Amino acid sequence: MIEKIEIQNFKSHKTTQLQLGNLSVLCGINGVGKSSSTQLLLLLREAYLKDKSFDILDFQSNSVKIGTASDAIYEFGDFDGFSISLVISGNNYHFTYEANTEDEKVKSFIKLNQSISQYPPDFIKESLFNTNFQYLSAYRLGPQNQYPKGDKIIDIYKQISDIDGNAEYFVHFLDRYRNKVVLEGIRKNINPLYNDLFSQVIAWEKEICDGINIDILDSGKLGYILKYSFDTTKSKTSKTKNFEATNVGFGLSYVMPILVAILSAEKDALIIIENPEAHLHPNGIAKLTELICLAAEAGIQIIIETHSDHVINGILVQCKRFEEREKGIFKDHVSIYHFDRDETEHCTKATKINIEEGGKVRYTPKGFFDQFTLDRKYLMGF
Secondary structure, three states, X not given: OEEEEEEEEEOOXXXXXXXXXXXXXXXXXXXXXOOHHHHHHHHHHHHHHHHOOOOEEEOEOOOOEOOOHHHHEOOOOOOOEEEEEEXXXXXXXXXXXXXXXXXHHOOOXXXXXXXXXXXXXXXXXXXXXXXXXXXXXXXXXXXXXXXXXXXXXXXOOOOOOOOOOOOOOHHHHHHHOOOOEOOHHHOOOOOHHHOEHHHHHHHHHHHXXXXXXXXXXXXXXXXXXXXXXXXXXXXXXXXXXXXXXXXXXXXXXXXXXXXXXXXXXXXXXXXXXXOOOOOOOHHHXXXXXXXXXXXXXXXXXXXXXXXXXXXXXXXXXXXXXXHXXXXXXXXXXXXXEEEEEEOOOOEEEEEEEOOEHHHEOOOOOOOOOOHHHHHHHHHHOO
């Protein structure tokens, strides 16, 4: 598990330190460095998968597209490059990349300074570099008439995304691994015969939208068609007819890659998710947050970026539930960071939010999901 990240001189990060937990949450206003906190992890992964080496970071990689070295280096830094230090399972790793000439600064890649970098061979055994990893960006696909096939991505790399974290292959992935047994700690309490991935995805989808069912049709070379139906007493089959994904609520298809990624994960997996709350009703966000917390407590490391107070409140509820009946997530396994901007240095400032007993948070910084309080004060006249 990644226990600590320190980023220096990368984009808006002059120096940013993050103590990660089983579940790590990055929040704050737009444009203060939340997404870039995980971009270096993705760049390291892409470098290793492509060349079995960390010598070069490609700023036009499949997962991250930044531009040039100049775009990646903090504007007011004290050297022409950036670095990332990691503590993983108690081991320390360090990478420094430099662009020392004007020509190197306009390149779409940057080279490792090997003399001051440190990464023993066991580094590549971490989940970040193998199939026990998933990345879902805010760009993931919405409902489609057909979803593509990706045999190599699915069979060899076991990924639901290839380009930009789109989750373009999640339907193929779900169909291919539909019989995979889901970790006990994250299963819904249904018939023990239905502990497979496909059944559990449906069970959790029903938590978000009551009575919904899923079907996948294989269209050969054309790809896959995702269909939905609903439980009903109007039909002899107890279900409605099948509906195209494009004719059913947008959020139902948008959330499904997250369900597939989490429910298919093994213990010690690493999953990075941007904006899991997108297109969901608050009740659906609460149910999804419950799954995220259960998965993190079961040993799946999850890093999320969110703009939703429903996600934060859902996590706090799960912390209190853990205290009361050993469900949910232990508060010390959660790291919540509020990101802001240091206007003097024009750099990222990350503040850790402490969770107290009973799922309470106090002494939070200005801007930490306080819009409801501000609006209420205005409406109430005080």
